[in-house]
Amino acid sequence: MSRQASADVLPTGRASRPAGRRAQPAKRTSREQGAATPWLFLAPYLLLFGGFVILPAVLGVWISLHAWDYTLPLKPFVGLENYIALFRPDSTVSGPFWGSMRATGIFTLFSVPLLLTIPLAVALLMSKKFPGRNFLRAIYFAPYVLGVAVVAVLWRYLLDNNIGLVNYYLGLLGLPDDTAWTTSTPAAWIALVGVTVWWTLGFNAVIYLAALQDIPVELYEAARVDGANGWQQFLHVTIPGLKPILSFITIITLLASANMFGQSYLMTQGGPGRETRTAIYQIAETGLRNFQMGSAAAMSYVLTVFLMIVSVIVFWIFREKKEPTAKKASS
Amino acid sequence: MIKPKMSVRRRFAAATAIGTAAVLAVTGCSGGTPETPGEAFTGEYTGPEVELSYWNGFTGGDGPFMESMVEQFNSEHDNITVVSNTMQWADFYQRLPAAVTAGEGPDVGVMHLDQLATNAARNVIVPLDDLTDELELTEDDFTTEVWDAGVYNDARYGIPLDVHSLAMYYNTEHFAAAGITEPPVDAASFQEALEKLSAAGYQTPFWMPTRWPSHLINLSLLWQNGGEPFGEDEATFGSEAGIEALEWQRSIVDEGYSPSDVAIDSQYVAFKNGQTSITWDGIWQINDLTTSGLPYAMAPVPTIGESDAVWANSHNFFLPRQASADQDKTDAAKVFIAWMSEQSAEWAGSGMIPARQSVRDAGALEGLPQAPIAEQIDAMRFLPPIPGIGTVVSETLEIAVADGVLGATPPSDALTDAESTATQLMEDNAATFGG
Numbered sequence: 001m002s003r004q005a006s007a008d009v010l011p012t013g014r015a016s017r018p019a020g021r022r023a024q025p026a027k028r029t030s031r032e033q034g035a036a037t038p039w040l041f042l043a044p045y046l047l048l049f050g051g052f053v054i055l056p057a058v059l060g061v062w063i064s065l066h067a068w069d070y071t072l073p074l075k076p077f078v079g080l081e082n083y084i085a086l087f088r089p090d091s092t093v094s095g096p097f098w099g100s101m102r103a104t105g106i107f108t109l110f111s112v113p114l115l116l117t118i119p120l121a122v123a124l125l126m127s128k129k130f131p132g133r134n135f136l137r138a139i140y141f142a143p144y145v146l147g148v149a150v151v152a153v154l155w156r157y158l159l160d161n162n163i164g165l166v167n168y169y170l171g172l173l174g175l176p177d178d179t180a181w182t183t184s185t186p187a188a189w190i191a192l193v194g195v196t197v198w199w200t201l202g203f204n205a206v207i208y209l210a211a212l213q214d215i216p217v218e219l220y221e222a223a224r225v226d227g228a229n230g231w232q233q234f235l236h237v238t239i240p241g242l243k244p245i246l247s248f249i250t251i252i253t254l255l256a257s258a259n260m261f262g263q264s265y266l267m268t269q270g271g272p273g274r275e276t277r278t279a280i281y282q283i284a285e286t287g288l289r290n291f292q293m294g295s296a297a298a299m300s301y302v303l304t305v306f307l308m309i310v311s312v313i314v315f316w317i318f319r320e321k322k323e324p325t326a327k328k329a330s331s
Numbered sequence: 332m333i334k335p336k337m338s339v340r341r342r343f344a345a346a347t348a349i350g351t352a353a354v355l356a357v358t359g360c361s362g363g364t365p366e367t368p369g370e371a372f373t374g375e376y377t378g379p380e381v382e383l384s385y386w387n388g389f390t391g392g393d394g395p396f397m398e399s400m401v402e403q404f405n406s407e408h409d410n411i412t413v414v415s416n417t418m419q420w421a422d423f424y425q426r427l428p429a430a431v432t433a434g435e436g437p438d439v440g441v442m443h444l445d446q447l448a449t450n451a452a453r454n455v456i457v458p459l460d461d462l463t464d465e466l467e468l469t470e471d472d473f474t475t476e477v478w479d480a481g482v483y484n485d486a487r488y489g490i491p492l493d494v495h496s497l498a499m500y501y502n503t504e505h506f507a508a509a510g511i512t513e514p515p516v517d518a519a520s521f522q523e524a525l526e527k528l529s530a531a532g533y534q535t536p537f538w539m540p541t542r543w544p545s546h547l548i549n550l551s552l553l554w555q556n557g558g559e560p561f562g563e564d565e566a567t568f569g570s571e572a573g574i575e576a577l578e579w580q581r582s583i584v585d586e587g588y589s590p591s592d593v594a595i596d597s598q599y600v601a602f603k604n605g606q607t608s609i610t611w612d613g614i615w616q617i618n619d620l621t622t623s624g625l626p627y628a629m630a631p632v633p634t635i636g637e638s639d640a641v642w643a644n645s646h647n648f649f650l651p652r653q654a655s656a657d658q659d660k661t662d663a664a665k666v667f668i669a670w671m672s673e674q675s676a677e678w679a680g681s682g683m684i685p686a687r688q689s690v691r692d693a694g695a696l697e698g699l700p701q702a703p704i705a706e707q708i709d710a711m712r713f714l715p716p717i718p719g720i721g722t723v724v725s726e727t728l729e730i731a732v733a734d735g736v737l738g739a740t741p742p743s744d745a746l747t748d749a750e751s752t753a754t755q756l757m758e759d760n761a762a763t764f765g766g
């Protein structure tokens with residue numbers, strides 16, 4: 001059916017090629033149009049992409065090679081010194097920077113698995129038919145529409161160890177009520193990861209939900225006929241069906257977690273000490289508050305390299321594994 | 332085809348010329364005393380109507396007062412309209428250099444004393460020496476420290492509007508219940524007050540913050556102990572005076588007068604809720620506490636060390652560097668600064684202390700809660716005018732004090748480490764700003 005439809009909408013010029021070869025002048029005009037048309041269609045986006053992505057990325061490399069303070073007339077060229085300083089333990093920038101990379105690593109390590117599994121559970125629940133389903137879907141998605149400032153300030157007061165409601169209720173339940181959620185680790189990490197999961201799980205859940213609805217019902221029926229129970233259906237029908245979307249969700253969640261800034265900036269001020277100061281936090285402080293754009297740009301590129309490596313690993317994990325399926329089919 | 336077009340254009344040009352001449356003639360007649368170009372600033376502004384953009388960071392209880400003063404200024408000056416743009420101070424110091432560098436800066440603004448040198452070194456603000464001469468503002472009318480801190484490389488960059496310091500706020504109900512009649516003034520009486528409050532059932536009478544304004548408490552005590560946080564080109568806050576100050580702060584937690592891990596702002600919220608009896612905070616909180624209905628009073632920060640000293644800062648008017656100089660706007664901005672400086676008595680209502688001795692002597696503070704603090708004005712200490720000092724403090728001292736109060740690091744280790752980093756940062760800054 002689909003093949004028929006696509007044949008219908010194909011341009012006549014392409015559908016009947018031999019005819020086109022005979023009519024030489026007509027073909028030339030169509031090719032001339034073809035040369036400019038894609039660029040014209042691309043132009044609006046290309047302009048934005050070039051102006052706001054390519055150009056800054058290239059300029060960033062240039063800035064990272066200078067002691068760049070944009071308020072000063074002199075921006076001396078320092079070569080790779082900004083990068084070297086990051087790797088020299090006795091410089092003022094390396095300690096805070098690698099501390100912040102570690103903080104980003106810890107946050108990503110704990111938030112990504114939770115942001116991949118909890119939204120999936122929520123989505124599975126929400127794909128069932130039951131009364132009040134739309135209402136519950138809205139409830140789960142609701143926190144995501146709040147800004148980071150609202151979320152962070154709200155939770156900062158709720159989690160305050162001396163005046164906050166969370167510890168108060170924990171005390172009423174007979175649980176320890178003196179956890180310093182925002183001023184001590186590891187409690188601060190639990191708070192930051194918890195708040196982030198609460199805040200963003202709705203987004204991942206919606207993507208999962210859409211993907212779940214794309215899995216053909218026939219597959220589940222076939223599995224049931226073969227005697228698969230609920231867990232086996234989940235393992236052999238749902239998970240493979242979600243696979244294309246899974247790599248997408250993993251990558252965007254990874255990048256979002258690695259870019260965490262607002263939560264620690266507003267909830268813990270990077271504290272205790274600098275322990276929850278993330279890489280983006282450190283880059284913003286260096287570049288925008290201390291005006292050391294060169295050093296901040298160098299930090300950004302080091303972070304970028306790390307994120308690229310992680311992304312490649314994720315793509316490699318989710319790559320199409322043709323051999324195993326072929327073996328399975330033959331056996 | 333081209334000729335008629337040209338003739339139309341020529342006709343249009345002629346009409347414009349006539350129109351301009353007519354306008355010039357009209358303004359020439361009605362202007363009265365047209366200003367001759369290059370004339371020096373006289374304290375009056377008689378030029379054409381101008382609109383001044385005025386940037387400040389008065390987002391707290393001080394905001395409405397500044398707004399009403401601006402309105403009053405606008406109604407008294409027909410040819411000047413001041414439009415204020417208020418933003419958080421943190422954003423202010425980030426945006427101002429960016430805006431000025433892009434040629435989009437304001438015409439006039441207010442910033443803190445300890446930021447003047449930084450922004451002067453960055454060429455964000457311009458010297459104001461001619462203005463102080465014309466306004467006949469002299470050191471005699473100001474506290475020496477405030478006046479001197481506005482000078483960088485022998486040029487004056489700021490006109491002080493006010494001074495504001497830390498103060499001790501206390502809950503009068505709690506004090507009455509504990510039988511304390513006079514606010515404590517030194518280490519012994521402060522200790523006694525804490526003991527009495529604990530005995531009266533106020534378990535944690537003095538919450539010690541880990542973040543803002545904890546490093547200001549530390550600086551106050553360091554000065555009281557006879558120390559200095561910064562030398563010419565090195566940090567010295569890790570001295571014995573500073574370590575002693577931080578040890579005292581931590582001891583408040585260890586002795587149980589404060590809960591541990593007091594997160595940002597919670598000591599203030601607790602004070603407003605009546606959960607704690609004493610808090611040290613800036614005098615800019617006065618209006619907020621008054622409107623909250625809390626029974627409170629204020630007194631100078633007690634002298635825990637050997638001599639009276641308290642951290643203070645000052646709001647200063649400045650003129651930003653302009654991409655294209657507009658003499659009219661500069662003159663109008665100077666009129667605005669002069670007027671504001673003279674009207675600073677009204678500004679006292681915001682909780683601040685007017686910077687000018689003459690304004691204070693005229694009774695601007697009579698009956699206001701900050702009056703007892705103003706008497707301590709000679710004990711107020713300011714951070715030195717070293718470019719980049721603000722970020723040095725926030726990157727080193729603030730974090731070290733937080734670690735010390737949290738008990739995560741012994742005070743001496745925390746401060747000594749931070750001190751050497753701070754010295755390194757100051758050396759970097761000196762290189763950046765050309766010393």
